[in-house]
Amino acid sequence: MNEHNHPQSKQIINRMSRAIGHLESVKKMAEEGRDCSELLTQISAVISALNSTSKVIIEDHINHCVVEAAKEGDKKVINDLIEAVNQYVGINIKKDAGIH
16 A cells, blocks of 8 residues: 655544544434434534545645646546545546546
8 A cells, every 4th residue: 555645644634533533422322312413413514524624635635646646647646536536526527538
């Protein structure tokens, strides 16, 4: 596995730790039989935290891995990013679309 040490790595790890803690709290709420609307509200907060973290990861990846790959003419990194974004947002962008 490739090592990815980016300027935002610490921030990403901290955000993930908070999201995990929050999700564990939601699980406990469910175990306690808390109201469904409370659970949904808390789950929404977890999803928002994960989306925010994903944004930082994408920006970091583009600013470092993709920029370096573009300089080296490595289309695999760009195609891998397209595939990951496709899965993340649930759409299908063609690989090599507009990449020359």
